Amino acid sequence: MSEVGGVEDVDSILSKSLALQRNRLETLGIVSAISLVMAAAWYVWPGIDGRAEFMPRFGPGLILMVLALAMQDFVDYGPKHRSRLGSLSAAAWAPMLLLGVTSFDTELANSVRLGHAMLGLIGLSCYLFSTSVLTGSLQAVRFRGLVQLLGATSATALLLSNPSEGVVMIASSGICxxxxGVALFDIFGKDPDREARKKFKQLRDTLELRILELRAQGIQVDQAASLLQNATEAGYTDPDEAMTIMHLAEDDIERTLAMSSDITDIRDDAARAVSEADDIAPTAKKAMRLLTQGDREMELGSLREAEMLFRKAKTHAGEIIEFWAQAETAISDAKRALSGCEGVQYDPLFNSVKNAEEGLDREAPAEAAGLVMAVPEHVENLGETETGAEEVVEEAWRAVKAASGIDDTDFAARLEQANKALKEGDFSLARGMADSVIREVTREAEAMVEVQRAWRQRKKLVAQWSDWADAKEWDTRLGEVGDARKDKQWSHAAMLLENI
Structure with a gap:
């Protein structure tokens, strides 16, 4: 908590210090602006009152007034303020240098000459400031040149309105x-990409003329025209990138010309395939839609997209030609094979037929044919499975009836379930249950024979352990075998007998 409080105190102190500093700057700016206004009024007033010439005093007075208005920008000095100050400096340095040259006039008083010399120094400072602020991008330099052109015009106007003589006239003319020269150089001469822009302009004009000629011949080159438009927009800021885009436009024109001779043959080939497919499957419209879309793209000049659509139309039409009749025949055969079939065993086959019909509605005949091609064979196999299952169930019933002496209650119940599975069409389940009944009946019958034979010889078994100390335990075991025998649990009895 103490660290947080310390940080807040530091921020508060810093904010107060910044606010105090800004207040001082604003006060200084206001005082400076008022001082400049008063100085301008003091300097211009003799010209207004008629005690001195008006024009020589009007220029410096106007400059002082403008500087007074610019004082707030010196206080804030943000990006916008620097731009305004740079523009003002670029426009003011030439007139101020022109006024500073008057310091060479020996007929003026020394104090006046000193004042004009100070104006010359201020003009030089304005020039240096404007070149440091309005720099960087080509747009900034050109803007500086335009503003300097305004300043040069103003300086020339001052010179013509108040002509001088001798050295002052020569120096003033030189400054103008x-x-x-500086303004024109900034506008036209400081472009490092001038040669690149010149090449860009020449290539752009050539491409524009070529595109117009191709369109006049009926060849659509919309994509190249779009690339040229993008290059034109990029050429003002990045001529190298614009040249790259225009080279792409040239390549696109060449590809278009090369493809225009082949696209007609491709379209005719696709149209023949679509027409044949339409005769086979009048309800299938996808191939015709693709062909129509290709025609539209060809009209718009997108030959590559048109070629792709034509090839898709031909491929789809070829699939219809090859598989549509085959799919319809396969679906009909599958329905005929499934006619009268009932039961869960046939549900997957019915689903296959349904999916095949949906595939045909989606105009996917190859998929539809593949789904139902083997349905008749599966139906035949299921019929054989049904016959085999019925035979096994009947055999199980015969085995249960033939095996007298065993407990057939559980076997009969399981065979009833097998019969139910047969009626429901679940042939695998019915056959599996019947097979298990046959195996268990056989095992019970064999165990019954073994136990009955051993039981008839039980006296010999008792004689073996009658003299043993644990004879009662062995008698108990033999009694358990007898109980299992009475309950007709022959497998259990045989297992107990093995332990004796």
């Missing part, structure tokens, strides 16, 4: 020429 220099200002125009």
């Amino acid at each position: 020429v220099l200002a125009f």
Whole structure:
């Protein structure tokens, strides 16, 4: 908690310090602005009052007023404020240098000459400031050049409205020429990509002319035209990227011209296949839709997409030609084979027929034919399975009836379940239950024979252990065999007999 409180105290102190500093800057800005306004009024007033020439005093006074208005930007000094100050400096440095040249006029008082010299230094500072702020991108440099052109025009206007003589006139003219030269150089001469832009313009004009000629011949090159438009938009900022895009447009034009001679043959081939498929399956419309879409893409100039659609139409039509009749025949055969069939064993086959019909509705004849091709064979196999299951169940009943002397209650119940499974069509279950009954009946019959034979010889068994100390235990074991024999649990009795 103490650390958090310390951080909050630091933030509070820092905020207060920043607010105090800003208040001081704003106060300084206001005082400076008022001082500049007062200085401008003091300097211009003699010209207004008629005690001095008006124009020589109007220029510096105007500059002082503009500087007074710009003081707030010096206080805030954000990106927008720097841009405004840079623009103002770019427009002001030429007139201020022009006024500073007046310091070479020996007829003026020394104080006046000193003031003009200070204006010249301020003009030089404005030039350096504008070049440091309005720099970086080509747009910023060109904007600086345009603003400097305005300043050069203003300086020339001042020179023509108040002509000088001698060295001052020569220096003033030189400053005007220099200002125009710097402005024009920033506008036209500081573009490092000038040669690239020139090549871009030449290639763009060539491509535009070629696209117009191809369209006049009826060849659609919309994709190349779109690439050219993108290149035109990118050429102002990145001519290298624009050149790359235009080369792609050139390649697209060449591919279009190469494909335009083949696309007609591809379309005719696809149309023949679609027509044949329509004769076989009038309800199938997918191939015709693909062909129509391909025609539309070809009209729009997208030859590659048109070729792809034509090939898809031909492929789909070929599938219909090869498999549609086969699928219809297979579905009919499957329905005929399943006619009259009932039971859970046939449910997967009925589902296959249903899925095949749905596949035919989706215009997938190959899939539909594959689903029902083997249905008749499966029906035949299931019929054989049914016959075999019935025979096994009957054999199990005969085995139960023939095995007299065993407990057949459980066997009869299981065979009833097998009969029920037969009626429901579950032949595998019925056969499995019948087979298990036959095995168990056989095992019980064999155990009964073995136990009966041993029971008839029980006196010999008793004689073996009559003299043993644990004879009663062996008698008990023999009694358990007799109890199991009475209950007709022959397998259990045989197991007990093995332990004696």
